[in-house]
Amino acid sequence: MLNPLNLTLAQASAAIAARELSPVELVDAALERIGAREPEINAFVSVWEEAAREQGREAERDIHHGRYRGPLHGIPVALKDLFDVAGQPTTASSRVRDGHRAEANSAVTDTLLRGGAILMGKTHLHEFAFGLTTPQTRNPLDPQRTAGGSSGGSAAAVAYGGAWAAMGTDTGGSIRVPAALNGLVGFKPTYGLVSRHGVAPLAWSLDHAGPMARTVEDVGLLLQTVMGFDARDPASRKPPAAFDINAQADVQGLRVGIPRNYYFDHVAAPVGAAVRRAAAHLEQQGAVLVEVDIPLADYLIPTQWGLMVAEAASVHAKDIRQSASLYGDDVRTLLEAGQLLPAGDYLKAQRARHLIAQRWGGLFSEIDILLTPTVPQTAARIEQETFTWEDGSQESVTEAYVRLCAPANVTGLPALTVPFGKDHQGLPIGVQIMGKAFDDAKVLQVGRAIEQPLFPLN
Amino acid sequence: MTAQNTFPMSTEETLALATSLGLPLASERAPLIAGVLHHIHTVIVRLDELPIDESYPPSFAFDASQENKPC
Numbered sequence: 001m002l003n004p005l006n007l008t009l010a011q012a013s014a015a016i017a018a019r020e021l022s023p024v025e026l027v028d029a030a031l032e033r034i035g036a037r038e039p040e041i042n043a044f045v046s047v048w049e050e051a052a053r054e055q056g057r058e059a060e061r062d063i064h065h066g067r068y069r070g071p072l073h074g075i076p077v078a079l080k081d082l083f084d085v086a087g088q089p090t091t092a093s094s095r096v097r098d099g100h101r102a103e104a105n106s107a108v109t110d111t112l113l114r115g116g117a118i119l120m121g122k123t124h125l126h127e128f129a130f131g132l133t134t135p136q137t138r139n140p141l142d143p144q145r146t147a148g149g150s151s152g153g154s155a156a157a158v159a160y161g162g163a164w165a166a167m168g169t170d171t172g173g174s175i176r177v178p179a180a181l182n183g184l185v186g187f188k189p190t191y192g193l194v195s196r197h198g199v200a201p202l203a204w205s206l207d208h209a210g211p212m213a214r215t216v217e218d219v220g221l222l223l224q225t226v227m228g229f230d231a232r233d234p235a236s237r238k239p240p241a242a243f244d245i246n247a248q249a250d251v252q253g254l255r256v257g258i259p260r261n262y263y264f265d266h267v268a269a270p271v272g273a274a275v276r277r278a279a280a281h282l283e284q285q286g287a288v289l290v291e292v293d294i295p296l297a298d299y300l301i302p303t304q305w306g307l308m309v310a311e312a313a314s315v316h317a318k319d320i321r322q323s324a325s326l327y328g329d330d331v332r333t334l335l336e337a338g339q340l341l342p343a344g345d346y347l348k349a350q351r352a353r354h355l356i357a358q359r360w361g362g363l364f365s366e367i368d369i370l371l372t373p374t375v376p377q378t379a380a381r382i383e384q385e386t387f388t389w390e391d392g393s394q395e396s397v398t399e400a401y402v403r404l405c406a407p408a409n410v411t412g413l414p415a416l417t418v419p420f421g422k423d424h425q426g427l428p429i430g431v432q433i434m435g436k437a438f439d440d441a442k443v444l445q446v447g448r449a450i451e452q453p454l455f456p457l458n
Numbered sequence: 459m460t461a462q463n464t465f466p467m468s469t470e471e472t473l474a475l476a477t478s479l480g481l482p483l484a485s486e487r488a489p490l491i492a493g494v495l496h497h498i499h500t501v502i503v504r505l506d507e508l509p510i511d512e513s514y515p516p517s518f519a520f521d522a523s524q525e526n527k528p529c
Contacts, residue, residue: 296508298504298507299504299505299507299508301501302501302502302503302504302505303505305498305501305502306502306505309498320481321480321481321482324482333490333491333494334494336476336481336483336487336491337491337494337495337498338498339476339479339481340472340475340476340479340481340491340495341495341498341499342499345498345499345502345503347516348502348505348506348510349502349505350516351510351514351515351516352505352508352510352514354510354514354515354516355508355509355510355514
């Protein structure tokens with residue numbers, strides 16, 4: 001008999017299609033894991049047990065009667081609690097949203113339901129996605145450590161088996177950071193590839209929606225379902241016609257950029273070493289390694305901050321004036337300061353982004369993908385506030401976690417994290433793969449060539 | 459009054475700016491907000507070093523495929 005928890009999404013999907021496995025068994029297995037781990041981990045804001053069981057039975061009936069809808073049919077998934085589901089609250093893990101109830105589904109919710117996915121519930125996030133730690137959620141691999149953020153609940157739920165995949169959002173690393181810290185695959189697609197209609201915003205020009213799962217193939221299956229043009233999202237773009245996300249990995253002749261600057265500065269030795277091993281692995285398969293200089297490296301974080309703080313302040317302009325005491329201290333402070341930021345700072349960041357994107361376009365004319373660490377250090381302890389680097393300097397955990405992810409938000413380029421080895425403490429290391437705009441399929445193919453998924457579940 | 463000072467604004471300046479923008483701010487929070495604002499502004503002001511001229515307008519309708527072209 002198959003143990004569903006040992007199956008990837010793709011394997012479970014194949015077993016369901018072959019009628020060797022029932023969606024009901026998957027839901028039961030996920031609920032059993034939720035019951036066992038949730039008291040300690042707190043990944044979910046809400047678990048829709050009865051609705052999930054009913055969806056499972058319905059999927060079983062439909063498939064039995066030949067109404068198979070595709071690879072997500074009967075697969076339990078979770079949604080970061082920024083995605084609207086009609087009739088349900090979208091809490092954004094904030095007291096500010098008390099009493100909220102969504103009137104309609106987000107675009108992502110609709111596509112998942114059309115594909116037959118089973119919604120297990122909503123997952124916790126760092127309040128309003130404005131942070132990288134999700135303090136209310138613990139890391140299932142080591143509950144004394146952070147799950148990362150802001151999509152920390154999504155990552156934790158998938159990591160312990162409460163869902164086979166989850167949707168997150170990423171404004172400065174919020175999919176990739178928790179995916180890396182929990183030993184998962186997380187993908188921030190090209191800006192505009194996945195609709196954000198019905199997703200509570202943090203910063204419009206940096207926000208992305210994207211999938212998290214245990215393998216690149218699983219992430220690709222989820223992406224294939226949720227991507228596509230949506231006129232309701234002003235950023236939405238039509239993907240290229242040929243977009244075979246799950247094509248077999250072939251890296252022969254691929255030009256892999258290895259940064260000389262920025263991405264290996266203040267990075268823990270095991271993390272840097274893992275990226276270099278991943279590069280060597282690609283080279284052995286026929287890729288060509290190209291050392292590159294990261295353009296305008298000193299201006300990436302200033303641009304990210306200028307855009308994010310100003311846009312988030314605008315999103316929350318009304319609520320921070322009316323309900324400031326309902327926000328958590330860290331988010332309240334940033335939003336209050338953001339209200340006082342000069343407009344010139346925002347315009348400066350906007351114009352800098354234009355220059356940065358052009359220079360990065362030049363970088364990607366020399367290479368096909370860029371290989372880097374996802375985060376400079378593995379999961380921090382819950383109470384930890386800073387990392388101390390080899391030169392004695394200190395950096396806040398949040399600033400460290402955003403540092404290597406933010407460039408893909410500023411440029412809008414696709415960026416994937418895949419697990420690749422562990423550090424001396426047994427904590428997973430994430431390797432980041434970035435690509436050209438709308439070259440998401442290639443990024444995923446390279447990810448498949450190097451990923452080392454973590455099994456069994458913890 | 460602007461936030462573009464070399465040093466963090468005083469409590470009084472911060473409260474006056476907040477009031478002018480309709481932001482209720484308790485006086486005991488003003489030094490914290492002034493410090494955080496100063497830190498953010500100091501980071502962003504590094505962008506003044508970039509060679510940004512008239513050919514680099516803001517990107518309000520950001521499009522990753524259009525803007526990631528070599529210059």
